[in-house]
Amino acid sequence: MRQLILVRYGEIYLKGLNRPYFIRTLVNRIKQAVRPFGGKVWLNDSRIFVSDMTDMEACMEKVRKVFGVHSLCPAIEMDKSDFNAVCEQAAEMMKDIRGTFKVDSRRSDKRYPMTSPEINMQLGGYVLSRCPDLKVDIHKPEYVMNVEIRDHAYLYVRVIEAVGGMPVGTGGKATLLLSGGIDSPVAGYCIAKRGVEISAVHFHSYPYTSERAKEKVLTLAKQLSEYCCGIKVYVVPFTEPQLQIHEKCPEEYGTLIMRRFMMRIAARIARNEGSKALITGESLGQVASQTIEALCCTDAVADMPVFRPLIGNDKIEIIRIAEKIGTYETSCEPYEDCCTVFTPRHPATHPKMDHVERAEACLDIEALVSAAVEGTEVIEL
Numbered sequence: 001m002r003q004l005i006l007v008r009y010g011e012i013y014l015k016g017l018n019r020p021y022f023i024r025t026l027v028n029r030i031k032q033a034v035r036p037f038g039g040k041v042w043l044n045d046s047r048i049f050v051s052d053m054t055d056m057e058a059c060m061e062k063v064r065k066v067f068g069v070h071s072l073c074p075a076i077e078m079d080k081s082d083f084n085a086v087c088e089q090a091a092e093m094m095k096d097i098r099g100t101f102k103v104d105s106r107r108s109d110k111r112y113p114m115t116s117p118e119i120n121m122q123l124g125g126y127v128l129s130r131c132p133d134l135k136v137d138i139h140k141p142e143y144v145m146n147v148e149i150r151d152h153a154y155l156y157v158r159v160i161e162a163v164g165g166m167p168v169g170t171g172g173k174a175t176l177l178l179s180g181g182i183d184s185p186v187a188g189y190c191i192a193k194r195g196v197e198i199s200a201v202h203f204h205s206y207p208y209t210s211e212r213a214k215e216k217v218l219t220l221a222k223q224l225s226e227y228c229c230g231i232k233v234y235v236v237p238f239t240e241p242q243l244q245i246h247e248k249c250p251e252e253y254g255t256l257i258m259r260r261f262m263m264r265i266a267a268r269i270a271r272n273e274g275s276k277a278l279i280t281g282e283s284l285g286q287v288a289s290q291t292i293e294a295l296c297c298t299d300a301v302a303d304m305p306v307f308r309p310l311i312g313n314d315k316i317e318i319i320r321i322a323e324k325i326g327t328y329e330t331s332c333e334p335y336e337d338c339c340t341v342f343t344p345r346h347p348a349t350h351p352k353m354d355h356v357e358r359a360e361a362c363l364d365i366e367a368l369v370s371a372a373v374e375g376t377e378v379i380e381l
């Protein structure tokens with residue numbers, strides 16, 4: 001008999017012929033996550049198991065964050081042939097619990113001498129006889145004693161909800177425009193959750209933005225990397241494009257032209273490293289540069305798909321996710337972003353594409369983009 005973690009995966013079940021590929025990737029991601037705890041990870045009979053880890057709770061917290069994991073259960077694995085011992089163990093696990101319960105058993109070993117209803121009845125009866133504070137409620141129990149009969153018997157009560165999604169790497173690669181705000185880390189999380197490997201591009205405008213502002217973004221990237229299995233951050237010098245836009249372009253288009261530069265530079269970095277899409281934290285109507293017309297103007301220069309997973313979310317919904325994934329507090333630290341430098345007083349909210357193109361025609365776009373890409377610092381987290 002031993003204690004281990006039983007890992008259940010969710011949506012991968014829906015996959016057809018390439019399901020083994022998704023499962024193999026998930027197992028590798030879990031192996032990566034539990035490495036600091038020295039755990040063993042293996043797949044058996046549509047469940048993934050983790051055993052022999054140095055710290056069970058800390059290890060579960062890590063596995064909970066692996067995309068593709070639906071839930072996990074700290075379980076007891078034991079010999080299934082001695083049913084009395086299984087009942088004894090179940091009663092031991094329930095002995096400090098008060099309230100209502102039921103037994104939910106599943107048999108993948110169809111040669112086991114008892115059916116699932118028989119296991120439920122007999123094991124439930126035994127637990128009741130040993131635990132006077134428990135009552136049976138098969139419709140809405142407070143606790144469920146789960147029994148899975150496989151190569152061994154597995155018993156568990158606690159089921160910990162995990163992050164869900166698809167294993168990172170199964171969905172290709174995309175590049176996140178990462179600011180120090182609340183929205184963009186959440187956007188990165190949402191797309192990584194669908195199995196996409198993420199890299200990040202951050203624009204900074206030293207000395208208008210500080211070293212502390214950059215450190216904050218690296219902290220956010222590190223927090224995000226807990227879910228994304230590591231992240232490469234490209235820190236782009238953005239002072240020169242910003243100064244030139246500020247000096248030479250009409251003020252009302254300043255922010256929009258700046259955002260078009262961000263897209264061009266990010267798309268070039270993305271292409272250089274094999275990313276197939278960009279990700280931003282934009283949300284419709286949040287600010288002047290996030291109206292439909294403004295988004296059309298920024299999309300036009302991206303030459304790859306731009307994913308905006310938060311486009312239909314309210315700020316309050318975005319904050320809720322940020323709190324859940326642990327980036328909110330960092331995002332609230334009060335450091336400036338390059339977007340807040342040289343902000344126009346009256347930005348155009350319904351810009352026309354040809355006006356914007358004319359407004360930026362005085363700039364040497366290619367030279368500015370190339371210089372920014374060449375000056376980029378790469379940091380692996």
Ligand code: ATP
Pocket residue numbers: 176177178179180181182183184201202203204262279280281282286287337338339
């Ligand atoms: P918040 O709106 O919470 O202040 P934000 O990150 O969404 O933060 P916005 O000004 O709304 O900031 O910017 C819209 C999007 O543009 C961001 O979600 C992000 O994808 C991108 N962005 C903004 N500033 C930067 C930056 N300095 N570096 C990289 N991407 C940026």
Ligand code: MG
Pocket residue numbers: 181183281282283286
């Ligand atoms: Mg925003």
